[in-house]
Amino acid sequence: MTGLLAYFVFFATIATIYAIIVMGLNIQWGFTGLFNAGVVGFYAIGAYACAILTGPARDTLIGGFGMPFLVGLAGAALAAALAGLVVALITLRLSEEYLAIATFGIGLTVQLVALNAAGLTGGANGLYGLPRPFWSLFDSVQAFNLFYLVFVVVIGLLVWALLARLVRSPWGRLLRAIREDDVAARSLGKNPVSVRVQSFVIGSAIMGTAGALYTGYVGFISPIDFIPILTFQIWAMLIVGGSGSLLGGVIGSFVIWLIWTGSGTLLSRLAPPDLQAQSSAVQVVLIGLIIVLTILIRPRGLIGEKSAVSSKK
Amino acid sequence: MIQAIADGLSTGAIIALGAMGVTLVMGILRFTNFAHAEYLTWGAYMALAVLSVTGLDAGQTGPFRFGLGLVLATVIAVVLTVALALAIDYLVFRRLRGRVNHITLVFASFGVALIVRYSIHLIFGGAAHYYSNDLQIAWLIGDGLRVMPDQALVFALALLVSVVLFLFLKYSALGLAMRGVAENPALAAINGVHFRKILFWTWAIGGGLAAVSGVFYGMTVQIRPDMGFQLLLPIFAAAILGGIGNVVGALFGGFIVALIEAIALLWIPAGYKIAVPFVVLLLVLWLCPRGLFKGSSGGSK
Known part of the structure; x- marks a missing residue:
């Protein structure tokens, strides 16, 4: 392999x-x-x-x-x-x-x-x-x-x-x-x-x-x-994928985990050695931003729950 | 034992200052702000930044490690913390208020806390900082009781703040309006209370107290990005113990939580420190969820 x-x-x-x-x-x-x-x-x-x-x-x-x-x-x-x-x-x-x-x-x-x-x-x-x-x-x-x-x-x-x-x-x-x-x-x-x-x-x-x-x-x-950051990662996965949707949650898991590991690899390549400790903070801020922005802009996530009734308040 | 009580009282004062802000926000704006503890951290770091930018010395007045330099820095830190609280409300909470299920606001504050805490980490680094490296000579009281002058000062200040805040809420027109919004927002609006004005003052008081609390905490312990985070659970425990919305209750809540913590640590290993306020919190929620003292408002419900 x-x-x-x-x-x-x-x-x-x-x-x-x-x-x-x-x-x-x-x-x-x-x-x-x-x-x-x-x-x-x-x-x-x-x-x-x-x-x-x-x-x-x-x-x-x-x-x-x-x-x-x-x-x-x-x-x-x-x-x-x-x-x-x-x-x-x-x-x-x-x-x-x-x-x-x-x-x-x-x-x-x-x-x-x-x-x-x-x-x-x-x-x-x-x-x-x-x-x-x-x-x-x-x-x-x-x-x-x-x-x-x-x-x-x-x-x-x-x-x-x-x-x-x-x-x-x-x-x-x-x-x-x-x-x-x-x-x-x-x-x-x-x-x-x-x-x-x-x-x-x-x-x-x-x-x-x-x-x-x-x-x-x-x-x-x-x-x-x-x-504790794991709690936030899981939340980001759920809300990005779309809470109330099982498929959304799974997609969110892969997307956020990709972003997390990808940004980690990228930062460890790009950041100078003396700033490595700081670079992990960037990743966490990113997760926080993803959570807040999703709530603000797209609360239903990528695949939100289907609306059960025709009109919502 | 007596030493533990004395230490508990000073930590309790710091917790109380934070809890008074939290309880106001919970009572008036009706949501649990997980980011509140980060305002403490922000305040502590802003004071630090002012000292290092201006080159002022933290100073020393009499027995206190609290000179003109740190007083000035604290004032600026208060302003900057209020600005942060207002900016976060404007950018995040305002857009959600009334539009979504209110627990979503709690969720948003959870994300905001993360952003603030790690932005501080990013800007200032993860290492511990101190306002001054001066050693402080403890007052010896009676038989071997050691009290740091700063500890006595923060204790007195917390008492003073709670009394002033209590009188303000009880007798001033603005305080009455704030209590009105806490009790019944719709009725308050009908009577000509501007929600935005109340919003501003709630964050101003809450943010200001958080900054003062943060500076004191930074002075007695050390300044780290997770300092506020460590206080979040004791602050919540104190606010709930005191009855949501009850400022004087939050003061006593802070003292009770800190005293239980200090005394419990005589028997349990220090590693379990944070678990103590958590157990207190669970017991309060289980036995008397409305707090020991009557909440002055309808609570956060």
Whole structure:
């Protein structure tokens, strides 16, 4: 396999994992209107949960249960769902702004725990030597990477199929009804709070699943994999692609990831060595600009949700 | 323990100055501005820029590391921070207000925060800066309690600001109009209150307080691009604890959050510092979501 193809496989794998997170955010924001300011936290919880469940036992660590990868995947979804449930139960009966603030806190706190709870997470050194699923079946790294891309895409398609079904179901209609008009939904005897909690928990579980897929891919995780900027990247992917559209989210993931890696490569080539540290700030400002400008100029993104009614306020 | 309380009170004053601005904006303009903490950072850096451009010394007055130079720099920083807050409102929030779901404003502020924080990073670099390298001699009070004069000053200033702000909101015509908009914007408009005027003063007060808070924070800790970001959660916790829109509540909220943080750090590892305000926040939202003190407005809903 040539270098370019190998890079493409790597690029597509990461972009697909991000696309799965975006799907989780899409159910929360795109379909239900719930603002999650700590996406990276749920992703990290999934990644660490998987690492702790599947990792090899070590004297210095509490975790390392050596479980099969599928158990790790399920555990990751469950752990992230649980975190989502706690935040949602506390904040969702209140004004929606509180959910934004609380999820922002989750994002920061998870990073703190990852850094400081060395007995569980390996601290700043992270967890390493984690098993990659079906690794032994392949005789070369390239073959494994290619397999893993297919594996991630299959999981992504499964999540997509699940969400597409959910969104079309009566429950999915209810989600949009609540997003558009809470009072009307309540007057029809629906319970918006409970439906919001369900939607938030499902979204969190999907983000956790994506975290587990990342762990299985790289076999090594540390707090620097889960820096706060990831939350903004995921948001940019969703809104550029078009929130409320599953296809839009996936396209947005690839577009933004291309812009991010492309601008990174470009800047590292062009910027003089003493300004390298500064050049990464340019990338982040770019993400911020993309978010704000999209909200201002094209709130529906590239492929927005189709309008369900003929006229909107 | 006493030392922790003393340190908590001075940090609390800085948080309170930020939280008073946040609570005003949340109460009157009705959205949670994630970019508010970046106004603190901006204010701190603007004061730094003024000092380095003019070549003024931060100065020293009596026991304080706060001389005429830094006072002047702070005044200019306040003006520049208010200008930033107004510019952001003009460029971003004004275009969205009333047109979109109000949580989209929160989202936009989230993006704005990123732009401001990393623009500062880009302009000034990521390294820590200081206003002055002078060492300050702590006041020794009683048996081994050490209080930095600057800490005492920021504490007194926060008290003063909250009292002035409270009196302003309660008795002045403009303050009454601001409370009116917070309570019921449509009714306020019918009674001849100009929303744009209220908008201007809300950002002016919020931005000004943020700049002062940022300078004080920069003086007691250090000036870094993520300094405001680190304070965002304590500021939100203080504002919610105090009841949204309640300025005096935000003052007490700031002290309570900082005191809990300082005392908790006696037992828990320092690495978990930021988690403390978060836990406080969750507990408040869970147990008494309207805050300990009655919000003076309809809240951010």
